Amino acid sequence: MTAQPFIAVNARALLEQHGLDSFDALWSLQLDAVDDPNIERGGWSSVYRLTLADEYGREHNFFLKRQDNHLTRNLRKPFGEPTFAREFRYIQAYARAGVPALEAAFFAQRALPGHQQAVLLTRALDGYQDAEDWVASWNTLKWTDRRDLLQAVGALVRSLHNAGLVHKCLYLKHIFLKLDQDGAGARLIDLEKTHPAWLGRRDFVSELTTLHRRSPVFSRTQRLRFLLAYLGSERVNAEARRWVRDIRRMQERKESRR
Template sequence: MTRKPFIAVNAHEVLQRHGLDSMDALWALQLEAVDAPNTGRGGWSSVHRLELDDANGTSQHFYLKRQDNHCTRTMHRPLGEPTFAREFRAIQQYAREGIPALEAAFFAERRVDGRAQAVLLTRALDEYAPLDEWFERWDRLAVADIRMLIRSAAALVRALHNADRIHNCLYPKHVFLKLHTDGAGARFIDLEKTRRALFGERDRIRDLETLHRRSAEPSRSQRLRFVLAYMGKTRLDNEARDFVRRLLQRSAGKGARA
């Protein structure tokens, strides 16, 4: 059984033009996978790049994600559901709350012979690069560009936390940034594990510690600049010192358990 799919208004014409406005059509597409399929959770999950010309001859770029019995179980869904279903709901929630993130173009799920299947099509963020790729050229970037990227990343995480949410897997590869003439833009990807900040600041510290621990390139002063931008401060005061202390304490604890 297949439920009625979600199709974004700005994607309907190009998908219909290519006969790809159904789950069956997108499921049947023969494409080369971007990475090796994930075969965990008792099924498989794959990601493919899809480029389609619209009526004006402009190429629109997407990532097509497909899953077969690649499920997660929660208290609310003890029998399990595709992880892309969780990500699709999160994408919609982020959009409603004004948190910049990837955009969904199509989503559908179904059960076939007892197996849960899902298709999620998202817009490619071709103008952006993940933070870990920016780190690869960190020492070649202009100081002004580094500061702009730090402020942009800090504002993105602050917007998320102000909405009482955490990413819950805040690695540099999940923070996409771009530089442009008016500053920098930022978006989150990979929202499968995002959730409410049930434990308040402890959860927010946990999110930030993950990003801190996984980011090898920034100097101590650059990391401090990030924290101050995140907190909306221009200088290190007692509140900021206490926040940094708690962040470093959690990082030291994680290092001791590693």
């Protein structure tokens, strides 16, 4: 049984034009995977790049994700559900909360005897690069570009935490950035581990500590610039000092357990 699909308003005409507005059509589409299938959860999950031209010849780039019995389980779903179903829910939640992230164009899932399958189509983040790529050339960037990128990441994480959410996998490779004439833009990907910040500020400190530990290239001044952007503050004050202290303490505790 196939559930009623979600099709984004701004993608429906394009998908209909190419006959790709159904689960079956996207499931059977022959494409080369961008990497090896993920087989960690007892099933499989693969990602493909898809380019479609609209009626005016303009190209639109997407990532097509398909999976079979690649499930996540929790108290609400003890028998499991496709991980893309969870990611799709959080793509929607991020959009409602105004947190910049990847955009869904199509989602559907179906149950067959012995199989749970899902298809998720997301728009490619054209013009963006993941933060790991930016860091690889960090010292060659102009200081104004470094400033704009740090401020964009700080504002992005602030919008996430202001929504009461934690990403739970906030690594540089999951933060996508771009530079343009107006500054920098930032978006998040790989949202399936997101959950509400049940512990409030402690969860936020933990997430910032993870990002801090995985960003060794940044100087102390640059880390402070990021934190001020995260706090929406223009200068160091008592609140900023408290966050710095709490992040340092949590990092020391994590390192002591290694």
